[in-house]
Amino acid sequence: MPWAGCLLRRRIHWLSSAARADCACSYVGLRVFRQGLQALPWDSLHTRHVSVHDLSNHEETTMATTAAAKKPSTASAKTPSARAPATAKRQKDACDLLDADHKAVKTLFKEYASLSESRSRSTTKKRQLADQICKELTVHATIEEEIFYPAVRKAIKDNDLLNEATVEHASAKDLIAQIKGMDPADELFDAKVTVLGEYIDHHVKEERTEMFVKARASKLDLVSLAGQLQQRKDELMAEEERKAVKPVAEMAMAP
Numbered sequence: 001m002p003w004a005g006c007l008l009r010r011r012i013h014w015l016s017s018a019a020r021a022d023c024a025c026s027y028v029g030l031r032v033f034r035q036g037l038q039a040l041p042w043d044s045l046h047t048r049h050v051s052v053h054d055l056s057n058h059e060e061t062t063m064a065t066t067a068a069a070k071k072p073s074t075a076s077a078k079t080p081s082a083r084a085p086a087t088a089k090r091q092k093d094a095c096d097l098l099d100a101d102h103k104a105v106k107t108l109f110k111e112y113a114s115l116s117e118s119r120s121r122s123t124t125k126k127r128q129l130a131d132q133i134c135k136e137l138t139v140h141a142t143i144e145e146e147i148f149y150p151a152v153r154k155a156i157k158d159n160d161l162l163n164e165a166t167v168e169h170a171s172a173k174d175l176i177a178q179i180k181g182m183d184p185a186d187e188l189f190d191a192k193v194t195v196l197g198e199y200i201d202h203h204v205k206e207e208r209t210e211m212f213v214k215a216r217a218s219k220l221d222l223v224s225l226a227g228q229l230q231q232r233k234d235e236l237m238a239e240e241e242r243k244a245v246k247p248v249a250e251m252a253m254a255p
């Protein structure tokens, strides 16, 4: 029975292979043996045996690949491209420039309030501070009216907001003119400066919370506008300085 010899050799070969194989292979071999699957074609059993090997290897490979995907690569984490890009610093725009003026003049008003509360009789200091406030506000209002307001009016198309701001400027200028023409010793001088300060507080609040917000939300090039505002401010400040020097020179030349 040559087929019986052949079958016996193949079974011996299979058992020795199963003994050498890893636990999965042994498990398959023992299970097949227990269940009496000797009747199965040996080629089919061998194919199944190989398939278990392949599956085991595939699972190990898959697990290794998944673990590698989950674990961030140390090398790539250290590369500059893996880091979040640094946020670019925002360029100063027209609103920043104007708000710096608002803060500067607010400081001057506070200084004046301290002087006034101290019951100081120094009218010279009051005059100096009041003149400084008037100069800063006049230049600020001029650059807004010449450059900023027309540009914003065109960009945001809110005429009511711009009209109200312009009327507030006119009222402030009226008070400024009164303060400039008054003697600091006048009983109402402090009150005029205080009311001007309160008036400017209200106006600035509206610019900050409405006009600047709408201007920044528009397509207006506020960075370019800041350059124009600064240039005009420098010109007007130089003009104000010349006006302040002129009366002193005239007084010196008087007989």
Ligand SMILES: [Fe+2]
Residues within 6 Å of the ligand: 141, 144, 165, 169, 203, 207
């Ligand atoms: Fe204004």
Ligand SMILES: [Fe+2]
Residues within 6 Å of the ligand: 098, 102, 140, 144, 204, 207
């Ligand atoms: Fe302003």
